[in-house]
Amino acid sequence: MNFRTPARWFPLALAALAAVLWLSPRAQTQSERHLTVYSQSATYSVNLLPYSGQVYVGVSDVLEPLGNVEAREDGKKWKLRFTPSGGREINAEFQEGKNKGKIHNQDVQLSANFHMENGRGYIPLHNIGAMLPFFTGQQTDFRETPLRLFIGGVAISFKEQVEKGSSPKLILNFTGPVNPMVATEPGQVKLVFRRDPVVNAGAEKVQTGDANITGYSFTDAGGTAQITVNGAVPLTAAFSDGNRTITIQPAPGVQIAAEPPKTQEPAQQAAQTPTAPAPIPLGPTQPAAPAAPPQPRFVVVLDAAHGGDERGAAITDKIAEKDVNLAFARRIQHELQTRGVVATLLRSNDATINVDDRAVSANAAHPAIYVSVHAANLGNGLRIFTALMTPAGVATHTFLPWHQAQAPYLDYSSQVAGSISAELSNRQIPVTALPAPLRPMRNIAAPAIAIELAPPDDEVTNINSPEYQNNVAAAVANGIAAMKPKLLGAR
Numbered sequence: 378m379n380f381r382t383p384a385r386w387f388p389l390a391l392a393a394l395a396a397v398l399w400l401s402p403r404a405q406t407q408s409e410r411h412l413t414v415y416s417q418s419a420t421y422s423v424n425l426l427p428y429s430g431q432v433y434v435g436v437s438d439v440l441e442p443l444g445n446v447e448a449r450e451d452g453k454k455w456k457l458r459f460t461p462s463g464g465r466e467i468n469a470e471f472q473e474g475k476n477k478g479k480i481h482n483q484d485v486q487l488s489a490n491f492h493m494e495n496g497r498g499y500i501p502l503h504n505i506g507a508m509l510p511f512f513t514g515q516q517t518d519f520r521e522t523p524l525r526l527f528i529g530g531v532a533i534s535f536k537e538q539v540e541k542g543s544s545p546k547l548i549l550n551f552t553g554p555v556n557p558m559v560a561t562e563p564g565q566v567k568l569v570f571r572r573d574p575v576v577n578a579g580a581e582k583v584q585t586g587d588a589n590i591t592g593y594s595f596t597d598a599g600g601t602a603q604i605t606v607n608g609a610v611p612l613t614a615a616f617s618d619g620n621r622t623i624t625i626q627p628a629p630g631v632q633i634a635a636e637p638p639k640t641q642e643p644a645q646q647a648a649q650t651p652t653a654p655a656p657i658p659l660g661p662t663q664p665a666a667p668a669a670p671p672q673p674r675f676v677v678v679l680d681a682a683h684g685g686d687e688r689g690a691a692i693t694d695k696i697a698e699k700d701v702n703l704a705f706a707r708r709i710q711h712e713l714q715t716r717g718v719v720a721t722l723l724r725s726n727d728a729t730i731n732v733d734d735r736a737v738s739a740n741a742a743h744p745a746i747y748v749s750v751h752a753a754n755l756g757n758g759l760r761i762f763t764a765l766m767t768p769a770g771v772a773t774h775t776f777l778p779w780h781q782a783q784a785p786y787l788d789y790s791s792q793v794a795g796s797i798s799a800e801l802s803n804r805q806i807p808v809t810a811l812p813a814p815l816r817p818m819r820n821i822a823a824p825a826i827a828i829e830l831a832p833p834d835d836e837v838t839n840i841n842s843p844e845y846q847n848n849v850a851a852a853v854a855n856g857i858a859a860m861k862p863k864l865l866g867a868r
């Protein structure tokens with residue numbers, strides 16, 4: 378756990394303000410429509426502008442991450458000078474209300490009139506794919522419906538490999554490293570590629586013919602690609618080969634369906650996961666698993682703190698906090714799933730994610746409960762933190778500031794902490810609960826806690842004991858599951 382002093386929060390104020398604006402209802406409606414641009418140097422997102430019954434995109438918004446942009450208004454004209462990184466200067470000129478322009482002395486025609494707003498130039502989104510090569514000199518693949526733009530040969534494709542039988546696996550091999558967000562729900566794993574240029578080279582829907590991992594589908598929309606793997610049992614995803622390979626297999630301890638499938642005998646998992654769809658083993662010729670009956674949405678976001686370059690505390694010389702946090706978060710996820718509670722890992726591999734991005738991702742998932750997972754080598758058992766909030770500043774803003782997002786949920790956060798404390802006490806695991814100035818809790822617009830795992834005894838390396846971690850994870854899951862009726866009722 379690394380506490381951030383107030384002095385360290387301060388430089389985040391600007392970023393935080395930007396995030397608040399982004400989260401405000403008006404801005405959010407706009408940000409729902411954005412174009413994702415993938416290039417060799419950067420992946421970025423460009424907001425789209427609805428104008429005159431069409432969708433427009435800012436020319437500078439697309440070009441700025443790719444080189445140096447100088448643009449100016451000259452009466453009704455809009456003049457642009459673009460110098461790609463390491464390339465030669467390109468000049469362009471458009472005019473408000475006209476559908477013709479010039480790029481590098483060539484006449485170009487737009488499908489609708491050029492538009493200027495606040496000194497920025499906008500063209501119909503439809504034209505961006507044809508327009509961009511004039512500026513970048515690179516081949517461009519524009520996919521208008523899913524709002525994805527690929528510059529140069531950046532696309533990453535994948536192939537699947539199915540292993541059936543007693544240890545079934547779906548292995549996805551990607552042509553480059555990927556870093557999707559992994560959402561695990563009963564009988565389903567979703568790999569959400571927000572920033573990776575993942576494209577589909579094969580069929581959109583694939584049936585594996587395996588009774589446990591039944592198939593997967595690829596979709597892309599709204600600037601994001603997604604692979605959804607369906608199974609008859611709870612599934613997990615593991616990364617290997619420098620994040621080029623993702624292996625989907627039944628969660629540890631799950632009883633897999635026998636081959637050939639026995640349709641009369643539901644797997645044991647059904648009894649353990651009351652609200653999960655009953656795992657019905659399906660034969661190769663049958664359609665995909667039936668959809669779960671509609672139920673109130675209750676998702677727990679588990680956020681394994683630190684990761685990548687940020688190692689967190691040194692538990693010992695050899696044990697980094699970031700690794701303990703992820704392993705422990707996975708155990709909590711598994712314990713929640715066996716109780717029929719949907720749980721998502723915000724970080725599912727060794728990625729560096731900054732605190733603001735964590736808060737934005739967590740809030741976007743609209744969790745019922747957010748849990749930040751830490752570890753430390755001091756003391757024993759589990760410490761549970763709620764946000765230490767000061768009311769100062771609320772009255773001076775017309776909307777709830779980013780750093781106060783947690784304020785309305787503090788009471789529920791404390792109740793979640795109390796519920797988990799009670800479960801730990803039942804198991805004679807030492808527990809303390811206290812408020813702490815710990816980000817990103819204060820930025821979370823949902824009941825939020827941070828937990829910090831300490832070793833079970835004087836031997837610090839026992840912090841990695843599976844029995845110990847499972848015992849604590851089970852108590853945490855019980856405490857969360859006990860809050861479900863109350864939190865659902867509060868909505």
Ligand SMILES: [Zn+2]
Nearest residue numbers: 378379689751
């Ligand atoms: Zn930490």
